[in-house]
Amino acid sequence: MCRECKVREAKLFSRGSWLCEDCFLYSVERRFRKTVRKYRLVREGDKIALAISGGKDSISMLVLMSKIADEMGIQLAPFHLNLDMGEYSEKAEKISLKVAKSLGLHLEVVRPTEELEVKIRRMGRRSVCSVCGAIKRYSMNKFSREIGANKLATGHTLDDIASIFLLNFLNRNYDYIRKMAPISYGAGKMVTRIRPLYYITEFETKKYLELQNIAYLKEKCPHSEGAKTIELKKVFENLEELVPGSKASFVRSMRRVIGYEPEVAEVLECRICGEPTSSKDRICSVCRMRRPQSRSVSSQSD
Ligand SMILES: [Zn+2]
Ligand SMILES: [Zn+2]
Structure with missing residues (x-):
């Protein structure tokens, strides 16, 4: 039986307890709202650019943000970066457009590789993923600023944050951990970044969409992500089985021990x-x- 409502049949095991489908969906929305409120991610009058890749995380973010847009008085500007990687990119664009349309939102498609005249490929010592990451960060910020958005939202999940924290902790790169907060204030030409899925897991984004029959891109990027992050995510999956709630505890502990600085000093x-x-x-x-x-x-x- 569901541990929350104690009425309906429990169907999912999430964060250490068995829940029914309704209570599960509610728990995701509740935690999303809590993060948005607690860290003051949005303010009335904000215009927020949403980076939508078409995958489960960014699509969940789009759906969740659309639920709070009216009540919080914010304007949403979803966009998709088509990185010109063949069939994969076409599919990703199609799904992003489809979901945005179903929510009554206009989604802008940006083609940074055309604008910058670059191809996503290995360059010198830089791996494909690092080239792709640099182009994405560059274009997301530029696009957001150019359309007059005062914030840029990305679909980083708790799994991303935990593995990024662990990797940077092992590399003793504490500054990076300090900056990876739910909100990083911009300065100069750098737009403020928000990460509303900071405490939502990938298991949750996947189930959140599947239970509501919302489409998302299931294929992984043909170049795949940095192998290290994928391996680190597996470490947390194992840890999570031993100690439910490990990812969230780890991220909270790191923030507490290493601290966080959402303010950006100077931007060159x-x-x-x-x-x-x-x-x-x-x-x-x-x-x-x-x-x-x-x-x-x-x-x-x-
Ligand atoms: Zn329930
Ligand atoms: Zn430049």
Whole structure:
């Protein structure tokens, strides 16, 4: 029997307890709202760009954000980055458009590889995933700013946060952990980032959509994600079986022990394209990829 309502039959095991389908859906929505409220992710009048890949996490975020948009007085601007990787990208675009339309939202399709004249491929020492990640971060921020959004929401889940924390902890990269908060305030040309699924797991996003018959892209990216993050997610799956709630406890403990700084100090601007960069020589990662020789050329002109 369901542990919440104690009436209906329990069908899912989630976060250490057996729940019926209704109570499960409610628990996901309740935790999403709690995160949004507690960390003040949105304010009345916000225009929020939503990065929608078509996968279960971003589609769940789209559905959940659409539920709070009216009551919180916020405007949603979903967009999809088509990264021109053949059939996979076409499918991802189609699903994103379809779900947005079903919610009565207009979704903008952006083609960064055309605009930047780059291909998603291995470049020098950079893996395909790292090239893809750099282009995505660049384009998401640029697009959000250009349409006048004051916030950019991404579908990072608790599984993402936990594995990113563990990886950076092992690399002793504590600054990165400090910045990966539910909200990271922007500065200059950097738009404020929000991560409303911070305490929602991937198991939950998947079930949340499946129970409501909402479509999402099931295929994994043809290049697949960084193998390390996938392996780290498996570590947490094992841990979760031993100690239910491990992911959430781990993330909360890390935030407590290492601390968090949602404020961004100063943002530099790339001297080639003008987009924000943290690189001291002021050449952003995308410009560096597009013009591998740019480093020597620009240092001569100094
Ligand atoms: Zn129930
Ligand atoms: Zn640049």
